[in-house]
Amino acid sequence: MKRYRYLLLLVVLLLIAAYLYFSRTGSTLKSEYSDFAIEDTASIDKIFISDYEGQNALLERQEDKTWTINQKHKVRKDAIELLLKTFNRISVREPVSKSKFETVVKELAVKSTKVEIYTGGKKPYKVYYVGHATKTHYGTNMLLEIGGKKSSVPYITHVPGFFGYLSTRFFTDENLWRDRAIFELKADQIASIEIRFLEKPVNSFRLERTENSFALIDINTMEKTSDVNQVVAQDFFNKFKSVHFEFIDVESSEETIDSVISSPALHQIIVEKTTGEKTELYTYYKPVTDGTLNPVTGEPYKYNLDRLYGWVNKEDFVLMQWPTLDQILAYRQDFIARENVEN
Numbered sequence: 226m227k228r229y230r231y232l233l234l235l236v237v238l239l240l241i242a243a244y245l246y247f248s249r250t251g252s253t254l255k256s257e258y259s260d261f262a263i264e265d266t267a268s269i270d271k272i273f274i275s276d277y278e279g280q281n282a283l284l285e286r287q288e289d290k291t292w293t294i295n296q297k298h299k300v301r302k303d304a305i306e307l308l309l310k311t312f313n314r315i316s317v318r319e320p321v322s323k324s325k326f327e328t329v330v331k332e333l334a335v336k337s338t339k340v341e342i343y344t345g346g347k348k349p350y351k352v353y354y355v356g357h358a359t360k361t362h363y364g365t366n367m368l369l370e371i372g373g374k375k376s377s378v379p380y381i382t383h384v385p386g387f388f389g390y391l392s393t394r395f396f397t398d399e400n401l402w403r404d405r406a407i408f409e410l411k412a413d414q415i416a417s418i419e420i421r422f423l424e425k426p427v428n429s430f431r432l433e434r435t436e437n438s439f440a441l442i443d444i445n446t447m448e449k450t451s452d453v454n455q456v457v458a459q460d461f462f463n464k465f466k467s468v469h470f471e472f473i474d475v476e477s478s479e480e481t482i483d484s485v486i487s488s489p490a491l492h493q494i495i496v497e498k499t500t501g502e503k504t505e506l507y508t509y510y511k512p513v514t515d516g517t518l519n520p521v522t523g524e525p526y527k528y529n530l531d532r533l534y535g536w537v538n539k540e541d542f543v544l545m546q547w548p549t550l551d552q553i554l555a556y557r558q559d560f561i562a563r564e565n566v567e568n
Contacts, residue, residue: 258369258376259317263342263351266309271343277336280397284308299404310384311394312342317380318364329366329379332356337368338395348373358390365391405469407506407537408553412462414498419444420554421493430557432458434499441560452562461560464553465496470535470543482542485509485534494553508550509534 263269272284283295284305292300321329333356341349349370356366356379364381382391396402419431421444431442432453439458441450474482486509494506511529519526533550535543 258371258374259378259380260371261315261317261351261353261367261369261380261382263312263344265344266313268344269309269312269342269350270345271341272308273341273343273349274338274395274397276338276397282397282399282402284402294399294402298399298402299406300402301404304402308394311391314384315382315391316385318383319381321366321379321381326379329356333366333368333379338392338397340395353395354379355392355395358392362390363388367391400473400475403473405472405543406467407470407535407543408465408468408496408504410465410496410498412459412466415462415465416497416499416501417495418462418465418497419493419495422556423490423493428556428558430560432461432560434462439560441557443557450561453560454562458560461555468549468553470537470541470545470549471532472544474534474542474544477542486536486542490536491533492550492554505538507536507539508545509536511544 270286272282274282274284281295284300285293285296287293291302292305294300333354337354337356340353340355342351342353344350352370354368354370354375356368358365359381364383366379367382368379369376384391415434417431417433420429422428426445429444431444433440433442438451438455439453439462441453441458442448443450477485486507488509490507490509492506492508494508495503497503510527511533513526513529517526518524530547532544532546535545535550537543
């Protein structure tokens, strides 16, 4: 009820402002709040986005200059960089026309996305009310609030050089904000990597970093091999600097997810950091359900050839691309020095 009363009051105030706006002379751009841009985006430490459906997203800058979403997950670097770039480059194309004014005012009061931008204080430095795209889709209806005072005039905003609308950049879906890294480690941050081939256990291994070299362990016998190709081992550790999933699966039903994770997994990959923290990934085939045929055999494919499922730390059920997984798969024999490999 409070939200509806607030929205009704906002509509009334903006309609009154409309009368004052169109009945006076002079430059509106000079007299009204139209300075949406923020020059020093490095000073922004918090962004709170809320949409008209009641969904929220809290973005906070951390001491290491990364960002978190809702105090839980690391934020995608590309998404936050695009948002900060938008804050820096956004400008006013023109005030909303007289013919569209009332419609836009009502839209902003009822169906806008509110974006609060903080620069260290308890109160927001600037607040955007983001509406829909214009008819041409080259502008976005927006209203600005500074110091707790709203502009009485909505504007059509854009980013110079970008041909499109801006509203899609201000979203609240936590899963879309989340960083998609599964493993994102420098080689010297890794203590060990364990890969279990659950369909062919003979290939399973654990590769450990020792003081000056790498040691290879056969998981099946727990025998340690010191005759390790150190160059190959180092290169393998380097491959874990950027391993990402494609997206979190939010479309599959709980029944489907439960069915997948209760089925035999393909691989179990455990990466332990030098700090002792571990990340675990289980992989599973993604069944083909659309009847796609193998052009050679004429039979339907059983599994998807492009994507597979991943279960990260037994929490996040994700979709991965096969090439992403293939780059971090290796067999135990791959690390044994050539002169010690049996022919």
